[in-house]
Structure formats: C-alpha cells, structure tokens
Amino acid sequence: MQKEEETSMAAVEKFAAVDPGHTQAKGFDTQLKDIKKALPLRVMTPEDWLHWITRGYVVIRNAVPRENVERMVALLWRFQEMNPNDPATWSRPQLRDHKMKELNNSGMVEIYNHQYLWDNRQEQRLYDAFVDIWDREDLWVSIDRANLNTPNRDARSFNGFIHWDVDTSVRPLPIGVQGVLSLVDTDSETGGFQCVPSLFSGFDEWEKTQGPDRNPRAPNPEGLDIVNVPMKAGDMLIFNSLLAHGIRPNRSEDRVRMAQYISMAPANEGDNAERQDRIACWRDQEPPKRGAFPGDPREWEKHNAERARLTPLGEKLLGLKSWQD
Numbered sequence: 001m002q003k004e005e006e007t008s009m010a011a012v013e014k015f016a017a018v019d020p021g022h023t024q025a026k027g028f029d030t031q032l033k034d035i036k037k038a039l040p041l042r043v044m045t046p047e048d049w050l051h052w053i054t055r056g057y058v059v060i061r062n063a064v065p066r067e068n069v070e071r072m073v074a075l076l077w078r079f080q081e082m083n084p085n086d087p088a089t090w091s092r093p094q095l096r097d098h099k100m101k102e103l104n105n106s107g108m109v110e111i112y113n114h115q116y117l118w119d120n121r122q123e124q125r126l127y128d129a130f131v132d133i134w135d136r137e138d139l140w141v142s143i144d145r146a147n148l149n150t151p152n153r154d155a156r157s158f159n160g161f162i163h164w165d166v167d168t169s170v171r172p173l174p175i176g177v178q179g180v181l182s183l184v185d186t187d188s189e190t191g192g193f194q195c196v197p198s199l200f201s202g203f204d205e206w207e208k209t210q211g212p213d214r215n216p217r218a219p220n221p222e223g224l225d226i227v228n229v230p231m232k233a234g235d236m237l238i239f240n241s242l243l244a245h246g247i248r249p250n251r252s253e254d255r256v257r258m259a260q261y262i263s264m265a266p267a268n269e270g271d272n273a274e275r276q277d278r279i280a281c282w283r284d285q286e287p288p289k290r291g292a293f294p295g296d297p298r299e300w301e302k303h304n305a306e307r308a309r310l311t312p313l314g315e316k317l318l319g320l321k322s323w324q325d
C-alpha cells in the first residue's frame with residue numbers, strides 16, 4: 001500500500017466514532033437483505049432485488065428527470081464559487097474541516113435545503129425505489145448534502161477511503177441505507193462511489209479471520225476486492241449501511257465528480273423532538289446538527305435562496321404531515 005493511502009486509512013480509524021449523520025432505522029428488526037417482500041416492486045426489477053440483497057447495493061437508472069440534474073449541477077458550481085469553464089478556480093480550500101477526517105478534500109458541499117435538493121428528494125421514482133427497499137411507504141428522507149470533487153492533486157490532494165457508516169461490532173447489526181444520486185457520468189478516472197461487495201456477502205466468514213481489535217468502522221483495505229461503480233448522470237445508487245464503501249479519488253485531468261446524497265428510512269413519527277428538528281432544518285435552512293456536517297460558514301442558502309416548497313409527498317417525507325393522515 002502507498003504511504004498516502006496508509007495515512008488516509010489511519011484517519012478513518014482515528015475518527016471513526018463521529019456520527020456519520022446517515023439515517024438509521026429505529027424499531028425495525030429485520031435485516032434489509034432478509035425482508036420477505038409484501039409490496040410489489042415499483043421500480044426495481046427482480047434482478048435488481050437479487051443484486052441488492054446479495055451485493056449490498058443497487059443502481060436505479062434515471063431516478064430523477066434530466067432538468068433536475070442540470071440545475072443541480074449549475075447550483076453546485078455557483079455555491080462553491082467555482083467556474084466550470086475555468087479549472088484555475090477549482091482548487092478552493094474547503095471552508096471548514098471535517099471531524100470525519102477521511103472526508104477532508106473529498107469535495108463535500110455544505111448545501112442542505114435548497115429547492116433543487118428538495119425537488120430530488122420528493123421525486124416519485126426516487127421515493128418508489130426506497131419503498132422497494134424498505135417494503136413500506138411511511139418513510140422520512142435524510143437532509144443531507146452534496147459532493148463536487150474536482151481532480152485530487154496539489155491543494156486538493158485526497159486518496160480515497162473505505163469505511164462503514166455503522167459500527168459493525170454491535171449485535172444485532174444496525175439497519176440502514178444511504179444513497180448517492182450521480183449528477184455527472186463517472187468512471188474509474190473521475191472516481192466516485194467504491195465498495196467491497198465480497199465483504200457484504202461474506203461478512204461473517206471474514207469477521208472470523210479478524211483479530212479482536214479490528215476497527216468496526218473500517219476494514220483493513222489490504223487485499224480487499226474494491227469495486228468502482230461507474231454511473232450516469234441521474235442514476236441513483238442505494239447501498240446497505242453494512243456495505244463497506246467510500247470515495248475513490250478523482251484522478252482525471254479536468255473532469256469533476258458531482259453527486260447528491262439522499263436516503264430514506266421508516267418515519268420515526270413517535271419521536272416529536274426529532275420531527276421538530278427536521279422541520280426546523282428545512283424551515284430555517286440549516287444543516288442537521290450532527291458531528292459529520294460542518295455546515296457552511298457563509299450561510300449561503302439563507303442569503304441566496306427561499307425556503308423550499310414541498311409537494312404533498314415532500315411534506316410527509318420531511319415529517320411536516322403525518323403518514324397517518
């Protein structure tokens with residue numbers, strides 16, 4: 001392994017305890033790969049389903065309309081104060097460091113509540129994909145950020161990482177998903193999502209080969225079969241939180257990787273405090289108050305955008321309206 005990679009992996013180990021801020025299911029006790037479907041699949045094919053339960057991830061093609069993608073791309077350039085036609089503007093330092101050290105220089109964009117992000121969250125096809133995953137309709141959407149990763153060299157040096165979003169030492173194992181909506185075409189050069197499907201399917205056997213001090217948030221990447229998943233703009237990749245994954249660095253000359261993170265989990269309507277926190281994020285255009293989200297010191301959204309308008313589906317996905325109504 002190269003020295004730079006070692007450093008990056010050590011960063012994962014040291015800061016693994018930071019809450020990654022991804023939505024976990026509460027009061028849900030069936031592992032997602034073991035769900036016996038009661039609802040018919042809405043957007044996934046039976047092959048997609050098989051891939052999902054055996055490999056730990058699935059790609060939903062054209063999850064949102066083309067125009068949604070195009071306006072998100074333009075928004076992220078503007079938000080980051082970078083000119084898409086002038087790579088000389090692409091090396092701006094991140095405005096705040098990440099507590100999850102492995103994310104430094106990975107291109108995280110601290111935007112959470114703009115209308116265009118909400119438009120994707122409340123897109124029917126994308127929601128239907130999560131209904132397929134959870135086999136239920138009453139879901140809440142994560143209020144999460146975006147990614148604009150310019151080539152990782154010089155001031156933007158970044159060597160990638162592999163981690164889990166959950167602590168894999170606890171039993172029963174945590175249940176959750178995360179999703180990445182790709183806003184550009186990606187390949188092995190531009191980097192983007194990478195994962196270790198063999199470790200998802202063979203986790204129990206693999207764990208037996210590990211010592212008692214293994215890092216429950218990040219496997220030792222040496223010898224692992226790391227898969228880079230190429231995507232097209234508008235494709236949505238959903239992955240099980242038990243899938244070891246991360247970001248592959250952008251080694252292209254002059255292309256960028258762009259994405260929006262969107263996940264859904266069963267609505268936790270019994271927890272009024274959580275519901276109010278979610279509503280406040282949307283209403284006040286704030287990031288969620290979690291360790292993994294440093295937020296934007298400029299408060300760009302408050303100064304440049306209106307509160308996002310929600311559709312009836314969006315109101316339920318936020319928690320503003322109940323799924324019981």
Ligand SMILES: O=C(O)CCC(=O)C(=O)O
Nearest residue numbers: 178180192193245246247
């Ligand atoms: O950007 C990606 O593809 C993956 C991001 C990641 O590692 C995460 O959401 O935990």
